[in-house]
Amino acid sequence: MDAKPSGLTTSFVNNLVVPGDVVLDISSMANQTIKLGGGLRQDSDAISVIKAGKLRFSKPNKYWVETSQKRYVPCAEDTILGIVVDSKPDNFLIDIKSPTLAYLPVLAFEGGTRRNIPKFEDGTLLYVRVVKANTGMYPELSCTDASGKAAEFGVLKDGYMFECSTGLARMLLSSPTCPVLEALGKKLSYEIAVGLNGRVWVNADSPSTIIVVANAIMNSETLSGVQQKIMVEKLLQKIQVNRVRFHLLVPSKSRYLHYHLHRHISEFDSKTSKDAYRDSP
Amino acid sequence: METRLANTWRMTVNEKKFIETALDSNLRIDGRNPLEFRNITIKFGRQVPRFASCAIGFSLLSSEDGSSDVLLGKTRVMGFVTAQLVQPYRDRPNEGSLSIYTEFSPMADPAFESGRPGESAVELGRVVDRGLRESRAVDTESLCVLAGRLAWAIRIDLHIIDNAGNLVDAANIAALAALLTFRRPECTLGGDDGREVIIHKPEEREPLPLIIHHLPIAVTFAFFGSEGKMVVDPTHNEEDVVGARMTVTANANGDICAIQKAGGEGVPQSIILHCLRLAAMNAESITKKIKSAVEVYNTERALRKIKRHSTSVAASVSIADGDRRELQNKVTGNADDELSRRHIERLKLESEEASVNQISNADGGSDSSELGRTMKGAGSAKSFLGGPSN
Numbered sequence: 001m002d003a004k005p006s007g008l009t010t011s012f013v014n015n016l017v018v019p020g021d022v023v024l025d026i027s028s029m030a031n032q033t034i035k036l037g038g039g040l041r042q043d044s045d046a047i048s049v050i051k052a053g054k055l056r057f058s059k060p061n062k063y064w065v066e067t068s069q070k071r072y073v074p075c076a077e078d079t080i081l082g083i084v085v086d087s088k089p090d091n092f093l094i095d096i097k098s099p100t101l102a103y104l105p106v107l108a109f110e111g112g113t114r115r116n117i118p119k120f121e122d123g124t125l126l127y128v129r130v131v132k133a134n135t136g137m138y139p140e141l142s143c144t145d146a147s148g149k150a151a152e153f154g155v156l157k158d159g160y161m162f163e164c165s166t167g168l169a170r171m172l173l174s175s176p177t178c179p180v181l182e183a184l185g186k187k188l189s190y191e192i193a194v195g196l197n198g199r200v201w202v203n204a205d206s207p208s209t210i211i212v213v214a215n216a217i218m219n220s221e222t223l224s225g226v227q228q229k230i231m232v233e234k235l236l237q238k239i240q241v242n243r244v245r246f247h248l249l250v251p252s253k254s255r256y257l258h259y260h261l262h263r264h265i266s267e268f269d270s271k272t273s274k275d276a277y278r279d280s281p
Numbered sequence: 282m283e284t285r286l287a288n289t290w291r292m293t294v295n296e297k298k299f300i301e302t303a304l305d306s307n308l309r310i311d312g313r314n315p316l317e318f319r320n321i322t323i324k325f326g327r328q329v330p331r332f333a334s335c336a337i338g339f340s341l342l343s344s345e346d347g348s349s350d351v352l353l354g355k356t357r358v359m360g361f362v363t364a365q366l367v368q369p370y371r372d373r374p375n376e377g378s379l380s381i382y383t384e385f386s387p388m389a390d391p392a393f394e395s396g397r398p399g400e401s402a403v404e405l406g407r408v409v410d411r412g413l414r415e416s417r418a419v420d421t422e423s424l425c426v427l428a429g430r431l432a433w434a435i436r437i438d439l440h441i442i443d444n445a446g447n448l449v450d451a452a453n454i455a456a457l458a459a460l461l462t463f464r465r466p467e468c469t470l471g472g473d474d475g476r477e478v479i480i481h482k483p484e485e486r487e488p489l490p491l492i493i494h495h496l497p498i499a500v501t502f503a504f505f506g507s508e509g510k511m512v513v514d515p516t517h518n519e520e521d522v523v524g525a526r527m528t529v530t531a532n533a534n535g536d537i538c539a540i541q542k543a544g545g546e547g548v549p550q551s552i553i554l555h556c557l558r559l560a561a562m563n564a565e566s567i568t569k570k571i572k573s574a575v576e577v578y579n580t581e582r583a584l585r586k587i588k589r590h591s592t593s594v595a596a597s598v599s600i601a602d603g604d605r606r607e608l609q610n611k612v613t614g615n616a617d618d619e620l621s622r623r624h625i626e627r628l629k630l631e632s633e634e635a636s637v638n639q640i641s642n643a644d645g646g647s648d649s650s651e652l653g654r655t656m657k658g659a660g661s662a663k664s665f666l667g668g669p670s671n
Contacts, residue, residue, distance in 0.1 A: 095291060121294065123291065125295050158295060158299070159299065160295060160296060207308050208306070208308055211303065211309075211311075
């Protein structure tokens with residue numbers, strides 16, 4: 001099957017689109033299957049845009065609109081960070097920054113049975129995967145990957161979680177490692193988990209490292225790659241100066257030249273990231 | 282019930298724990314010291330939404346005065362001051378009045394409900410109100426026009442645009458900045474019996490600023506746990522963890538104008554005294570910031586006045602020029618004609634510059650560019666500060 005997007009789309013792909021734009025005419029592509037992600041709608045033969053943002057296309061046949069916003073619109077197979085709000089006999093209610101709460105079935109854990117239902121206090125932070133996101137229903141989450149393994153999903157202990165826009169979260173997950181994470185990783189050792197719903201969890205040995213990393217990430221929202229690197233360098237210099245001034249010696253441990261990174265490639269297919277690492281809870 | 286649950290903002294256990302552990306080593310999540318304020322940015326907007334029009338039916342305000350837009354970190358509050366002529370209260374026939382209204386939009390924080398003001402809205406209004414009124418910061422007696430009959434009622438509207446913590450301090454600064462730039466039309470008594478009130482249009486007579494004796498600045502402290510851990514200017518996240526909050530309203534002279542203590546946790550006396558000293562120090566630095574911002578605005582306003590004159594005669598520029606030349610000719614015989622000519626030339630330059638500004642400004646219609654322009658104009662204003670004020 002020809003995987004190239006039809007003539008009408010090529011001009012729109014990777015460009016800004018606004019609600020009402022017709023990006024595809026499927027009457028001319030009778031034998032093709034296309035998959036629509038968030039922000040697109042089918043009106044008989046026309047695929048039109050319902051959200052302002054950038055139109056993305058992924059081979060062979062997926063289209064979606066990327067936006068940066070404070071709220072999150074759930075989409076199946078996204079990996080996100082959720083907060084436990086309430087525990088019901090069958091489900092946990094999870095806040096995922098979407099208009100409605102999401103359900104996490106108590107059995108949706110690796111080897112989950114009625115006998116070993118986990119206990120979460122309200123406010124627990126979870127790294128989860130969206131399983132179902134249909135309109136008119138509460139989104140359904142899972143703490144396993146598609147094959148039923150725990151993978152890296154589950155509770156995130158300690159550390160610090162902050163919120164950002166969905167655009168920034170996507171940038172942090174983009175596939176040549178985001179410059180800000182790369183630059184920080186050269187000097188500091190930290191763990192990070194990024195949820196596509198605009199939540200980022202950071203953990204490190206010392207609170208000061210966590211604060212530096214969190215602020216560097218929050219500052220990089222509007223910066224280009226080079227600017228991000230410069231910003232991180234300046235920040236680290238400042239920290240170094242402050243440490244000397246306050247006689248807080250840098251522990252040799254935090255000079256590791258590596259960092260752990262949870263990565264998720266923002267596509268609709270579920271992909272278990274190879275280089276993702278986190279202590280299993 | 283579940284929609285409501287989804288709309289409330291909540292914090293994770295991780296964050297709460299982290300804020301406290303970080304504070305153990307004197308660190309805060311935004312990288313500040315415990316006793317550091319966030320950045321304060323004060324802007325003065327030129328577009329004032331039309332609020333309830335005056336009871337007597339005059340459109341009283343030139344649109345740009347008496348409005349402020351204050352950013353404290355990411356917290357954003359707008360203040361608007363309006364005035365109307367009303368009958369003064371019976372028990373105070375010689376005084377105008379001052380009232381504060383708050384508007385908590387759900388846009389600022391999902392926790393705010395539209396309609397009925399919440400607990401925090403009421404508290405914020407009361408704290409700002411107490412700081413301003415009890416300390417008699419605004420001279421209300423000068424607001425009286427005709428004893429027992431007419432006095433100015435000053436209304437301060439505080440709009441919370443974004444809530445990132447410490448709304449009280451931000452709202453207080455917004456109220457002060459708006460009050461400092463507010464101008465009311467001048468009133469005189471006339472008529473046959475001398476009891477008829479004449480309100481002069483801003484074009485006729487320069488509107489009068491309010492008389493403000495001092496600036497009561499609110500400084501909020503947050504206390505964590507019982508060990509007396511304390512921070513200044515708490516953020517939204519910190520506010521969620523605190524055991525107690527205390528707002529001290531002080532002015533640059535070190536006078537304490539009001540204290541408000543909220544939250545269950547007790548605070549030892551020694552720490553309270555420490556807070557009072559800190560509040561006075563912070564009040565001094567914030568007062569400086571407000572005053573310098575207002576000064577910049579006023580200079581810019583004065584310069585705009587000149588511009589306004591030149592543009593009002595823009596249709597007949599040649600005539601105006603002729604007038605000036607005439608004027609110049611008239612004073613030629615004078616001893617100090619050299620000086621006056623120089624003044625006039627300066628004025629001319631000014632008006633040219635102003636009209637250029639106006640052209641470049643004409644295409645930017647949105648609010649943000651409006652604000653940007655105000656700041657930009659202020660920057661350029663500095664360069665010829667000494668020019669027109671002769």
